[in-house]
Amino acid sequence: MAIALKAADGGVVQVSPEILQAFKANFAGAVVTSEDVAFDETRTIWDGLIDRRPSLIVRCSGTADIVQAVRFARQHQFLMSVRGSGHNIAGLAVCDGGLMIDLSLMRGVWVDPVARTARAQAGCTLGNLDRETQLHGLAAVLGFVSTTGVADLTVGGGFGYLTRQYGWTCDNLVSMELVTADGALVRAAADENADLFWALRGSGHFGIVTSFEYRLFPVGPEILGGAMAWRAEDAKDVLDFYRQFTATAPRETTCVAVLRIAPPAPWLPKEIHGKPIIAIFVCHSGSIEAGEAAMAPLRKLGRAVADSVKRRPYTQMQSLLDATQPQGRRYDWKSHYLARIDAQAVDVLIAHAKQMCSPFSAIVLFHLQGALAELPAEHSPAGHRDAAYVLNITSAWESADDDAANLRWARDCFEAMQGFSTGGTDINFPTEEEGCQHTEATCGKPTLARLAALKQKYDPDHLFQATKSSAACAWVAPK
Ligand SMILES: Cc1cc2nc3c(=O)[nH]c(=O)nc-3n(C[C@H](O)[C@H](O)[C@H](O)COP(=O)(O)OP(=O)(O)OC[C@H]3O[C@@H](n4cnc5c(N)ncnc54)[C@H](O)[C@@H]3O)c2cc1C
Known part of the structure; x- marks a missing residue:
């Protein structure tokens, strides 16, 4: 039986069994359709809110498979999406009704x-x-x-x-x-x-x-790092400290502040589980001795209920937050770049942390600065080199019944923090409705003009349409 695939122009392309067989004959990876038992597992990505059904999934085993898949998509003008590991918040890895090119088996x-x-x-x-x-x-x-x-x-x-x-x-x-x-x-x-x-x-x-x-x-293989936690009552003091500490911390020290309900993690005492806390995750990637010196002020900040900062493998540090972000929950993230955090911003964040309606949600502040600002804005379209922090409002919950409340919470907090933003959200964090993050306000006219000219040169027919919401990008000229 033929398979109907959505075309890039909104139409439908019928792929006959002969065409599919000819494709499979040369393809070294796996080809998956809705008829296969592996279909649901293969189309599922990190965010449980995303429930899309591609008509065809090609799981590439190597570069030659990717070349073949792109030529196939181009020949038939399929709507196409590309999956790395499927962590994009907007679910761009998976398209409804089109061809999904899945790279997740390629891990060399x-x-x-x-x-x-x-x-x-x-x-x-x-x-x-x-x-x-x-x-x-x-x-x-x-x-x-x-x-x-x-x-x-x-x-x-x-x-x-x-x-x-x-x-x-x-x-x-x-x-x-x-x-x-x-x-x-x-x-x-x-x-x-x-x-x-x-x-x-x-x-x-x-x-x-x-x-x-x-x-x-x-780096490493051992670094000084871990997390400290305080009760939410101390959040103002801790965030005031975070503000000062990050202003002078050496570049090797990076701090992430997290406001959330304490999960039942082994490093947190049992009596604090389920209670609102503020935690600081910190990593010093230089020598252990320099790390001890850099973190001394943090350790002196009183009233901590937990301290897991110690010498540990760098790979362990890199996975310390994994358990808080499991695949399959329903997620909605909103983000701002912040030039600084002042007392007013701290008050807004604490007020919204109190309104959090899920034990899995969090307000997260990542510290930037340092080397970022040393390259000129035009170095690459990544931009945002003036940002001091990324604020990530991570709404996470389990039941569809709670969608409205959790979506609202993230948006309310995002809107309340708008006045502190440098403009634009992190290009890796936007939700679907936020669309393109390359706008005149965030990149400036010269970068947009350069991107538009390159799109015209390398992909004039918009084959890579579902990537980075390019369909919603003003700078991608219509076909
Ligand atoms: C739990 C979690 C933690 C995160 N932490 C961080 C963090 O610490 N720092 C940070 O910067 N970001 C972070 N992010 C954001 C992350 O960078 C994005 O979610 C990103 O989309 C993940 O990449 P992926 O390959 O899994 O994307 P996928 O969902 O697989 O792909 C999404 C889109 O990326 C494009 N794409 C995928 N593969 C390719 C390719 N090979 N070539 C060209 N385009 C491609 C395609 O357009 C595709 O549509 C985090 C996200 C999650 C969910």
Whole structure:
């Protein structure tokens, strides 16, 4: 029986059994349709709110499969989505009725300890990459949760415990291999296809990256890090301290402040479980001695109910937040870049933390600054180099009955913090309705004009339409 696939122009393309068979004959990975037992598992992504059904899923086993899939999509003009690890909050990895190109089986990592670089295939999670690089006491600049995919995190900018020292994840790319809309396999680096290399560091509309080559830095394998917690009654004092501490902390020290209900985590005392708390997750990626000195003021801040800051493997630090972000819950995230946090912003955050309606939700402040601001704004479309913090309002809950209340809570908090924002949300965090994060206000006219010209050059027919909500981007000229 033929399979009906949505076309990019909104029409329908019938794929006959013969066409599908011819595709399968050359494809080394797996081809999955709604008839297969693996269908539901394969179409499911991290956010349980997203429930989309592609008509065809092709699970690539290598670069040649990606080339074949892109040519297939182009030939038939399918609506298409690309899945790295499926962590995008808007669910861009999976399209309804179209072709999903799934890279999540491609998890190879090759480390060159002498050159201090690593090449990672696009289906890798952060954990896959950290595991291999840490064998050599090296690390790439990645994010805070080890199950997240490297692919979209990197093309969207990317930040984590090493960002203050070395910049966005994409600032530390040496090269990328990608498949362009015409099915060509190309390398993008400073010395080759430099325009594509520029565009793909902060904007993902130009092709499917098959592998990323990252610059690595000496980190660990043991670092000083962990978390401390206080009762919510102390939140104002702790956030005031956080404000001052982050203003002078060395670049090796990165702090994440979290307002939430205490989960039943082993590092928190039982009597605090289920009660509102404020926690600070902290990582010092330099020497243990320097870390002890840097964290001394934090340890002196009184009334902590838990302190798990200790010498520990860097890979453990990188997965400390994993349990709080399991796949399958219903999630809605809202984010702002903040230039600073003042007393008024602290009051707004505390007031909204009190209104949280789920034990899984959180208000999270990530500290940036440092190396980020040292590159000029035009270095790449990732931008936002003036931001001091990322505020992430992470609404998370389990039942569809609670959708309205939890969606409302995140939006109320987001709106209340609008006045403190530098403008725009993190390109890796927007929900579906937020659409394109490359606007004149966030990037400036020259960057938008450059992106538009490159889209015209590399993907004039908008094959990569579902990527980074490009359909909603004003700078992507209509066909
Ligand atoms: C639990 C959690 C923790 C997070 N922590 C951080 C963090 O610490 N720092 C941070 O910066 N971000 C963080 N994020 C945001 C994260 O960067 C984005 O969710 C990102 O989309 C994850 O990448 P992915 O490969 O899983 O995306 P997917 O959902 O697989 O893909 C989404 C879109 O990315 C594009 N894409 C995927 N693969 C490719 C490719 N190979 N080439 C080109 N485009 C591609 C496609 O357009 C696709 O539609 C976190 C997200 C979650 C859910």
